[in-house]
Amino acid sequence: MSAPAAPGVRICIADDHTLMRDGLKEVLGTATGFTVVGEASTGAEAVMLVARLRPDVLLLDIEMPGPQASETIRHLARIAPETRVLILTMHDDPDMVHKVLDAGASGYLLKSILRDELIAAVRSACRPSDSVVLIVSRRTVEQLHRRKPSPPKTQLTERELVLLRLVAEALSNAQIAARLFITEATVKRHLTNIYAKLDAVSRVDALRKATAAGLIGSERAGPTRDFLSVPVGDSGG
Numbered sequence: 074m075s076a077p078a079a080p081g082v083r084i085c086i087a088d089d090h091t092l093m094r095d096g097l098k099e100v101l102g103t104a105t106g107f108t109v110v111g112e113a114s115t116g117a118e119a120v121m122l123v124a125r126l127r128p129d130v131l132l133l134d135i136e137m138p139g140p141q142a143s144e145t146i147r148h149l150a151r152i153a154p155e156t157r158v159l160i161l162t163m164h165d166d167p168d169m170v171h172k173v174l175d176a177g178a179s180g181y182l183l184k185s186i187l188r189d190e191l192i193a194a195v196r197s198a199c200r201p202s203d204s205v206v207l208i209v210s211r212r213t214v215e216q217l218h219r220r221k222p223s224p225p226k227t228q229l230t231e232r233e234l235v236l237l238r239l240v241a242e243a244l245s246n247a248q249i250a251a252r253l254f255i256t257e258a259t260v261k262r263h264l265t266n267i268y269a270k271l272d273a274v275s276r277v278d279a280l281r282k283a284t285a286a287g288l289i290g291s292e293r294a295g296p297t298r299d300f301l302s303v304p305v306g307d308s309g310g
Contacts, residue, residue: 082199085111085126087119088134088161093184097132097161097191104192114138116145123153130195133178135162135169143176150177150274157198165209167216177274180206229270229288236263237283240276 084101086094086109094112101107111126113119116139123131131149135142146158157179162169170181179198182191186208194206207214229237239249246260253260264276271286273279283289 082107082130082195083110083126083128084108084195085113085119085122085128085131087113087116087122087131087137089114089137090134093134100188100191101195103188104195107192107195116140116142119145120148120152123149123156127153128156129199131156131158132161132195133158135160135164135173143172146173146176146178147274154275159194159198159206165213167213170207170209170213170217174205175272177278178205180208182206182208183210229267229283233263233267233270234288236260237267237279238289240264241280241289 084107086097088094088097091114094114098109098112101109110128111122113122114137116137118139119131119133119137133142133145139145140148142160149156149158158177159180159182160173160178161182161184163184165183173181180194182194186194190208194208197204197206207217236249236253239252244252246257246264250257250260264279267279267283268274271279271282273282280289
């Protein structure tokens with residue numbers, strides 16, 4: 074049985090080939106509840122489009138005029154963290170996968186995927202989960218599993234470690250401020266410093282990287298990003 078359709082999934086497409094965008098619109102238009110609300114042909118246009126429309130999902134080609142895809146993803150994570158970015162590319166390259174996932178992408182899909190796989194991947198990205206959607210070769214998945222995490226650029230201070238452990242307990246900024254007897258502004262400043270040192274784009278990303286580097290215990294860090302297998306045939310149509 075197909076999974077329930079995600080209500081009102083709003084999608085933007087960013088690809089520098091008009092034919093590719095038209096094909097994606099046609100495929101996505103067959104899925105119940107999907108609406109393509111905008112198109113872009115460069116990375117800069119994609120950023121402006123997402124900032125204005127706030128879609129649920131952005132399908133982003135990895136090679137377009139403008140900034141690198143990883144830079145675009147980091148920018149989008151700052152201005153529209155609620156938008157899930159799915160990379161769509163011809164390149165079955167573990168280095169590229171690692172780079173865009175580190176930047177905050179929610180998935181990496183090859184352009185050779187089937188219609189039902191694309192629809193299922195978009196639905197999976199919209200579910201409340203910190204998993205990532207990968208539709209790549211087995212060879213690429215195996216290389217990703219063998220890859221060791223990069224160490225952080227700078228060691229965290231004791232205060233930053235304490236604060237990060239409270240983040241791992243799912244406390245809000247206000248709760249952390251009350252626990253440490255500091256202001257919320259100070260909490261935000263500490264988090265900004267932590268993100269910069271760990272090269273992270275979110276709380277979850279910071280926890281994952283701090284845990285991988287051994288800065289905090291895995292038992293305190295909560296769930297990390299897992300590889301999510303996408304069921305074929307989840308078209309909802």
